[in-house]
Structures are given as C-alpha cells and as structure tokens.
Amino acid sequence: MSDQHVRTLVAVDGSVDGDLVERVLDDPRVAVAAVGDASMGWPGREDAEALLVVCRDGSEEGLELVRRGRSDYPGRPVVVACQGSPNGFLRKAFAAGAEDVVQISTVEGTGAETYLALAKAVARRESDAVATAEGRVVTVLGPKGGTGKTLVATNLAAALSVKHQRAIVVDLDLQFGDVGLVMGMHPERTMHDLAISGGHPDASKLDGFLVEHASGAAVLLAPTRPDHATAVTPPLVRDVLRVLRTMAPFVVVDTPPAFSPEVIVALDESTDICVVAMLDVASLKNTKLALETLTLMGVKADIRLVLNRSDTSVGISHADVVHILGRAPDVLLPSSRDVVRSVNAGEPIVLTDKRNDSAKALRALAGLYLKEGR
Secondary structure (H helix, E strand, C coil), X not given: CCCCCEEEEEEECCCCCHHHHXXXXXXXXXXXXXXXXXXXXCCCCCCCCEEEEEEECCCHHHHHHHHHHHHHCCCCCEEEXXXXXXXXXXXXXXXXXXXXXXXXXXXXXXHHHHHHXXXXXXXXXXXXXXXXXXXXXXXXXXXXXXXXXXXXXXXHHHHHHHCCCCXXXXXXXXXCCCHHHHCCXXXXXXXHHHHHHCCCCXXXXXXXXXXXXXXXXXXXXXXXXXXXXXXXXXXXXHHHHHHHCCCCCEEEEECCCXXXXXXXXXXXXXXXXXXXXXXXXXXXXXXXXXXXXXXXXXXXXXXXXXXXXXXXXXXXXXXXXXXXXXXXXXXXEXXXXXXXXXXXXXXXXXXXXXXXXXXXXXXXXXXXXXHHCC
C-alpha cells in the first residue's frame, strides 16, 4: 500500500497549533478529506478511509474525539498523533478506541510516520473485511444463576469442534467466569490481558490470546480477578466477536446471569441465542422475563431453549413450562451425577461418555446448529 493515498478525516484538539498539524500531515500520500476540531467534532464525510486525531499528551478533548470517531464512523480506524511523550497516554487512547498512536517528534519524518500508521490501520480493517465467511455467534443465556449455562456452552463448543466445526468460546462472565475451570484450562492469557495490550484486536492478535482445548475448540478466558473486569469494555467485546466469527464456524459466548452492557453487545452481534432454564419457579420466571426482554430489544437472532434437569420431580410439569414460557423446550437435558463429575474433572461430558443421556442431549443440541448450517 506504500504508493496509495489514504483518504483521511482529521480532527484537532484546541491546544494544537497549525504548524504542528502541517508537520503531521506532511506526506503527499495523506489525502485530507476534511478537518474538524473538538468543538465541532467530525465533519460529515462518508468517503474517508480513516480518522486522524491530532492532540497533546493527556488531552481529554483528544480522547473524546477518538470515542466520537468510533461512534460516528464505525468500521473506520482511528489513529492518534500525539505531541509530547505519550507513555501515560497510550493506554487511555487505546481504551478509547484508537488503532495506533504516533508520537509527534521534533525531527523530520512525522508525516511519513503518520501515513504508515494510517495505511497499516486501513490494511488491517480491509483484511478483516475480506476474511473467510463469517461464522455464527451463539450466545448462551442463563437468566438465573446456577441453571447450567456454562455446562451447556462448554459442551456445545466441544461437541461442535469434534464434528470438525471449530468453536471458539468467549467467557463473558467477566467477574466470576468458570469456562476455564469446566474445560480444565489454566488461565495463562485472559480477556484482561487482551484489554490492556492495546491496539486493534485483529485475527492474528486474538490468536495469541486463545487457549486451545483437546476437542479442537479454543477459549478466550475471563479475567482471573473480579476487579479486572472493568478493563473489558463493550466496544472491545463487539470488536472481538466480529473478528472471532471470521476465525471459526462457531463462536459460543458464555454470559453472567444479567443483561450487562457487555451481554447486550453480545446479543446485538449474535446470530443465535440459547436460553437455559430449570424446573423451578425462580428460573422459569426469570426465563420468561428474559424472553420478553429479547423481544422488546428487537433481537432478531434465532432462540433455542434448553431445559436443564428436566427429569426432576419438583411439582412442575413440562406442560407447566410450556404454559409459563409460551413455548416448548428444544432440548431436554436430564439430571446426571456424571455431569457433576465431568465438571469437577474439567472434562466436557460429550467427550467422555457417549452413552450418558445428558451427553446425548448436549450432542443433540449441537446437532441442531449443525443441521441449520447446512
């Protein structure tokens, strides 16, 4: 791309003088489409390939321009050209959504550095856009804690992967995620590490944070500490899911029992939703509310319903379930001590016991998604 122009929108914070801006743009390959500033924001131009923020180190105006650029022009990379030492500013800029940060030096060549950063950012986005056919994103919801959503998510991913339909699991229970525990994995790299690494999460980068499982599945693990969860922002979750679905036929998202901002982003990116309920009044009440909420949110994804511990005798019949939820479950998952043993051993039961009825039900769930994909 060294001989091509990059058509760029530029926004400048109020503390930067014109001479400095000229130096940043002093490369004939940087084609300026329009210029804005912190007060007027980004110009209304749809023909730009990239956005450039010129600011001083620590500029809150600059960070706000990055955020607004990501919002106003989704899909276009944002590069920051920063005057001063950006060491303490880097993390804030990347967290705001910057693709790259260029330090404005006191020597010649700043324009060329700016061009290279813009060109690389555009090339990465174009590479993502022309990647392999997008896979499906299956978000697993358990509107009440303890329903078995992690059991379903992990076994679904393992069952899909052994059928040569590789699945990537994303543990979005950011404070107390158990995917690694249930799949017998050590959290050497987590979403927190990804969040603080900076830059755009393209396929090559994400591959370095995935932990491989014996089934052929891969896992993006939740942070190991609850206080690390705040580093994982909704925009990062959105970008990660969009890239991961170009890397595998299925992305399975495990979630906390709440409609958190990160879960809402995952729902927006989902092609399929799997809701896990149990035979108790609290679970069924929450499941009914969750299904109604999905409708109110305008979610268009296909919804599957799994009834866990479906054979327990607790005074609620399957007919009651249909009456409460307004639909029959797609899969009945019976109780089994072997399921508990498999969880404690960190081995998905779909891999270890072909005869177990619970394992058969979980493989049947995977079969529904495989059949729909034909």
